[in-house]
Amino acid sequence: MRYAGRPSGLAGWVFALLIVLFLASFADARRLAQKRTGEQAVRAELAAKLQLTDLALFTEARYTRHLSLADLHSAAQDHPLSLEHFPSGSLMPPPAHLRNHAPLDRQTTLPD
């Protein structure tokens, strides 16, 4: 099928369609958010009930399953000279409390 009008007209329609879809994605995001908030509430409720501290996103190793509770050097604790070998380790940095552990630890009398 050949478009009979001017190329700029066709481009105008194509871009108008893309922009409408772009804006529609925000409306769709809002719709999905409303729909999925209930599911999120189930997760939040379970996390509160069981006192969970982490997402079960990386279940491959002890120190990637509970990222927030991990040790800085736990990767090397499985056996001597064990280097980081799980792919998740390259996606996630060490937990925040280990990277910025200035305020609390400096106030203790003995080191960790």
Added chain:
Amino acid sequence: MRLWIAKQRYLIDFTLASLARRKTKNIGLLLVFSLLVFALASVTLLTSALRQEAARVLAQSPEVLLQRMVAGRHDLIPPGYIERIGRIRGVQQVEGRLWGYYYDAVVKANYTFQVARENPPAAGRIVVGPGLARFRGVQAGNVLSFRSYSGKLFTFTVDAVLPAESELVSADLVLLNEADFRAFFDYPAGHFTDIALNVANPQEVRTVATKLAAALPDSRPILRDEVLRTYQSIFDWREGIALALLSAAILAFAILAWDKASGLSAEEKREIGILKAIGWETGDVIRMKLWESMLVALGAFLLGYLAAYVHVFHFSAALFAPVLKGWAVLYPSFTLVPAIDGLQIATLLFFTVFPYAVAVLVPIWRAAITDPDAVMRG
């Protein structure tokens, strides 16, 4: 105004005809550009949705978690600690948590065994996470056997499977009662894995944590704030392989775009020369090329972003699953609540459209201000 619009339409007509003359090359460029935006936008949308998910889901996690360190390693909490912590002013609700990891050699997956605080299952019964149930093909009423670390075989009846919607936090969970947990792991009586506590005044959390660290020097308090911050830095781009892979793609594209945009082909130079010779002004030539770069870059941005949106929120970021999955056997299936960060999308738009427009304009301007005869002769 009408005259200006008519002029721009003629310029766009000419630009599109000019692009159509090098159809394959330009469609290829548009596709590669869209693919790059798709990858970048997918990462942006996924991480911002995961960040928001963690912030909301973990908002009610314990205010302070206390681990005990022995010789620099995480150790069990011995009896007496909970009572000592309870005496610290400001501490409300202290509870010892019992949880641990179990590696199931049969299916080569890691599970998290945890004692349920409220309504624990009866003796010999467990509640399992939906990921585990799917992977082991079990449902309520089925029997699961695990060989404990001491070598004894334990058989549990599955009481229930946790709701499928909770999979992102519970995929690998096995909930059981305290007696079964202690028997299974041979846990010494009165010992706990760690301690969860809440503080009466939320503004005093840090002070209480300092008091805890002073009273129990072998302990390591982890604040909820720090747990949330850990997840705020999820997929830290400095360390993520996603960026490492993408940065190569970005560089490759930058070279491609720069080569295409900055090095004018002989044909393009001749075209500019002819346009100038038949009376086009320098401004018109630049405007025409500006339209060209805008059509390509904006088109690529819109196509790439839309594809990324559908990929992340309607197909659960299926293309990233192998990267996220890593070596994990139990990978949760989850749908994320869309959280679109307008600033990030605007930044992406700016960094995809603006550099390309600039890369196109500079050589065109240089060619357009030179003598038409010299340009045509090359």
